Amino acid sequence: MKALIIFESMFGNTQSIAHAVAEGLGDAYDVRVADVATMPRAYGVDLVVVGGPTHAFGMSRPSTREDARRQGTVREGAVAAGLREYFDCSPVLHGLAAAAFDTKINKPLVPGSAARKAQKELRRLGCRIVLPAEHFLVTGTGGPLLEGERERARQWGAALAQAAAREHHSV
Numbered sequence: 001m002k003a004l005i006i007f008e009s010m011f012g013n014t015q016s017i018a019h020a021v022a023e024g025l026g027d028a029y030d031v032r033v034a035d036v037a038t039m040p041r042a043y044g045v046d047l048v049v050v051g052g053p054t055h056a057f058g059m060s061r062p063s064t065r066e067d068a069r070r071q072g073t074v075r076e077g078a079v080a081a082g083l084r085e086y087f088d089c090s091p092v093l094h095g096l097a098a099a100a101f102d103t104k105i106n107k108p109l110v111p112g113s114a115a116r117k118a119q120k121e122l123r124r125l126g127c128r129i130v131l132p133a134e135h136f137l138v139t140g141t142g143g144p145l146l147e148g149e150r151e152r153a154r155q156w157g158a159a160l161a162q163a164a165a166r167e168h169h170s171v
């Protein structure tokens with residue numbers, strides 16, 4: 001079975017979580033981790049996972065990515081496109097198993113989530129959500145990740161593989 005993890009990441013934190021989720025998916029899947037900037041096609045895959053940084057309470061926009069660039073050194077190509085632009089030009093993904101995650105600042109009182117918005121887009125495209133949107137925390141805008149978040153992401157990936165397998169058997 002094939003899984004595609006599509007990540008958006010300005011400073012590398014969401015990228016790191018994407019790779020940890022890939023580790024968690026483990027042997028059950030042949031996993032490809034792809035930068036959203038390459039506009040990877042979710043064609044011929046059994047599971048798609050999308051992840052991005054929370055910007056201004058939701059998914060990034062060109063203006064928030066420019067803001068990120070003003071705040072630090074961003075990954076090459078990261079300003080050009082994000083999950084929002086990916087969804088805008090994605091074909092329908094009817095019945096595809098899917099899940100979303102984000103990274104966000106470790107401040108409980110700051111609301112909003114890129115993953116919840118991404119999950120809504122996945123549903124709009126016809127995906128079946130196999131696990132609810134998950135969040136991984138950074139200590140500041142540029143990171144680093146909170147201690148233990150990479151391991152938690154690996155566990156989430158493993159839980160995702162199990163949930164998708166249960167669904168697969170029940171249809």
Ligand SMILES: Cc1cc2nc3c(=O)[nH]c(=O)nc-3n(C[C@H](O)[C@H](O)[C@H](O)COP(=O)(O)O)c2cc1C
Pocket residue numbers: 008009010011012013014015052053054055056057058064065067068071103104105106110111112138140141142143
């Ligand atoms: C312009 C901008 C807006 C942000 N807005 C939020 C926000 O609304 N809520 C939040 O929790 N974090 C916010 N953050 C922090 C990002 O979530 C954080 O930079 C991101 O998780 C780091 O991941 P990355 O290294 O993959 O880009 C914002 C960061 C930037 C640059």
